[in-house]
Amino acid sequence: MTPDQLDVVFGALADPTRRAILARLTDGDLTVGQLAAPFAMSQPAISRHLKVLEGAGLISRNRRATARLSHLEAQPLRDATEWLARYRDYWQGSHDRLDALLKSLQTEKPGRNR
Amino acid sequence: MTPDQLDVVFGALADPTRRAILARLTDGDLTVGQLAAPFAMSQPAISRHLKVLEGAGLISRNRRATARLSHLEAQPLRDATEWLARYRDYWQGSHDRLDALLKSLQTEKPGRNR
Numbered sequence: 001m002t003p004d005q006l007d008v009v010f011g012a013l014a015d016p017t018r019r020a021i022l023a024r025l026t027d028g029d030l031t032v033g034q035l036a037a038p039f040a041m042s043q044p045a046i047s048r049h050l051k052v053l054e055g056a057g058l059i060s061r062n063r064r065a066t067a068r069l070s071h072l073e074a075q076p077l078r079d080a081t082e083w084l085a086r087y088r089d090y091w092q093g094s095h096d097r098l099d100a101l102l103k104s105l106q107t108e109k110p111g112r113n114r
Numbered sequence: 115m116t117p118d119q120l121d122v123v124f125g126a127l128a129d130p131t132r133r134a135i136l137a138r139l140t141d142g143d144l145t146v147g148q149l150a151a152p153f154a155m156s157q158p159a160i161s162r163h164l165k166v167l168e169g170a171g172l173i174s175r176n177r178r179a180t181a182r183l184s185h186l187e188a189q190p191l192r193d194a195t196e197w198l199a200r201y202r203d204y205w206q207g208s209h210d211r212l213d214a215l216l217k218s219l220q221t222e223k224p225g226r227n228r
Contacts, residue, residue: 004130006127006128006130006133007128007129007130008128009128009130010124010125010128011124011125012126013120013124013197014120014121014122014123014124014125015120015121016118016120019120019197022201023200026201068192070202070221074201077201078197080198081195081198081199083133084191084194084198085195086137087136087140087186087188087191
């Protein structure tokens with residue numbers, strides 16, 4: 001992941017609505033209407049957030065029949081976590097566990113087939 | 115950490131110069147002059163980045179003799195990693211390690227005394 005990609009990933013994560021959208025998508029793909037339902041926000045406003053998430057690679061959007069579904073993509077979240085995990089020397093007592101995390105992030109492929 | 119705090123932390127991380135500053139501070143506290151040296155950037159420009167990092171709680175700045183030193187703070191990086199680690203279900207094969215990480219982040223205090 002290049003520095004520019006990390007910029008847009010962290011930038012996309014810097015918003016509570018976008019983080020909440022990502023959290024909801026962990027349970028499965030959703031339409032913009034389904035995503036908008038719990039928010040006091042219009043569908044166009046939610047669509048703008050989805051565009052930011054898509055630009056950062058955090059979600060993909062696919063048509064299924066007449067619905068356009070948003071799908072969570074794991075890799076940018078892994079890359080962002082990997083960047084943060086480098087600062088493990090500042091987290092006393094969890095070095096070994098973070099070493100294992102870092103190793104697993106570097107060697108394993110993202111899960112969940114589409 | 116409240117949603118607002120995560121906003122400013124992720125926002126502060128969405129810049130390559132600020133991430134590079136954090137990386138350099140893992141080796142110890144530095145003055146603005148020392149931090150500016152490797153960048154093709156003026157000290158005032160670096161100072162603006164330091165102000166953003168300080169606002170996010172990612173660094174603190176303390177006077178020592180005549181120098182104002184920037185110091186990396188671990189907790190916001192831990193909190194941001196903890197948020198990201200919730201999406202471990204998307205990272206096949208590393209569930210156990212991430213569970214251990216999450217547990218350690220929730221129970222342990224940040225390391226490194228000032």
